[in-house]
Amino acid sequence: MDPNWDDLRIFLAVARAESLSAAGQGLRLDPATVGRRVQRLEEGLGAALFVRSPQGYTLTDAGQRLMSHAERAEQAVSQGAEELAGQAGRLTGQIRIGAPDGCANYLLPQVCAAIVAENPGLEVQIIALPRVFNLSKREADLAVAVSQPTTGRLTVQKITDYRLHLAADSGYLDSSPPVRSLEDLKSHRIVGYIPDMIFDKELDYLASLGAERVDLASNSVSVQFNFLRHGAGLGVVHDFAMPTAPNLRKVLPDQIALLRSFYLIRHVDDRKVERLNRFAALLVDGLRAEVDRLEALT
Numbered sequence: 001m002d003p004n005w006d007d008l009r010i011f012l013a014v015a016r017a018e019s020l021s022a023a024g025q026g027l028r029l030d031p032a033t034v035g036r037r038v039q040r041l042e043e044g045l046g047a048a049l050f051v052r053s054p055q056g057y058t059l060t061d062a063g064q065r066l067m068s069h070a071e072r073a074e075q076a077v078s079q080g081a082e083e084l085a086g087q088a089g090r091l092t093g094q095i096r097i098g099a100p101d102g103c104a105n106y107l108l109p110q111v112c113a114a115i116v117a118e119n120p121g122l123e124v125q126i127i128a129l130p131r132v133f134n135l136s137k138r139e140a141d142l143a144v145a146v147s148q149p150t151t152g153r154l155t156v157q158k159i160t161d162y163r164l165h166l167a168a169d170s171g172y173l174d175s176s177p178p179v180r181s182l183e184d185l186k187s188h189r190i191v192g193y194i195p196d197m198i199f200d201k202e203l204d205y206l207a208s209l210g211a212e213r214v215d216l217a218s219n220s221v222s223v224q225f226n227f228l229r230h231g232a233g234l235g236v237v238h239d240f241a242m243p244t245a246p247n248l249r250k251v252l253p254d255q256i257a258l259l260r261s262f263y264l265i266r267h268v269d270d271r272k273v274e275r276l277n278r279f280a281a282l283l284v285d286g287l288r289a290e291v292d293r294l295e296a297l298t
Helices: 005-017 020-027 031-045 061-084 101-106 108-118 170-174 182-187 205-209 221-229 239-244 268-272 274-295
Strands: 050-053 056-059 093-099 122-128 142-145 154-169 190-192 234-238 248-250 257-267
Touching: 005 020, 005 031, 005 056, 005 061, 020 031, 056 061, 061 268, 093 101, 093 108, 093 274, 101 108, 101 122, 101 221, 101 239, 108 122, 108 274, 142 274, 154 170, 154 221, 154 239, 154 268, 154 274, 170 248, 190 205, 190 221, 205 234, 221 234, 234 239, 239 274, 257 268, 257 274, 268 274
Parallel strands: 093 122, 093 142, 190 234
Antiparallel strands: 050 056, 142 257, 154 234, 154 248, 154 257
């Protein structure tokens, strides 16, 4: 039996979600129906595509081989749909971006909203998670990262540099001991990442400050930012986020100034997908411009 596109669509959903229930949610199908369709596809091909376990569905060797063919079919269907709709000049369909929550909260919303405004048939989903995304499992179509991956069949493009400074709410600073040197930080509450939940060494900001403790911690940049907005202490902040909290003031800016970079990560096979190439170009240009604009306000 030659699988049709509907079979492959369900196969791809299960392969990426690694469970029938999660795949069913995305497909808007009952998990039992998804399971029957997978079983029917396996019977038709005469090969087991998944290893079932309490942990979920994992691709077999045969499933891995089918995966590459199914993804090519997915790309062809997407491109054909755009052309038939007479919108080859516009971006359409769904694109999912994974990003650390600093970028996802303070940059991507306005950048992606502008792209969608120019491409009404486009749907953009932003997944804000403090971890590295697995593009091979298609958790996202593209990912923004704070360091370059060293493994996997991926392409990497530097987007832009960005700056961070130590900051605190003006009310906190006015009612607390003065901060004239790094040594003075010992008498202040420190806000930062939960030490054992820092998923990338580039995010270990406080190590460069010699901070010995973190009094108020979260794995989320947004939670840390809100700690600072409410006068909880001192912490490292993205310059591009500071315009959203006018009462935040930089502390020791001449002594503490961090420089980091954002990278766009894509699966190597997606280089042939024109709509993703075009979206990536718009995204990179938009992020560069937005970082420049917001940092100029601080």
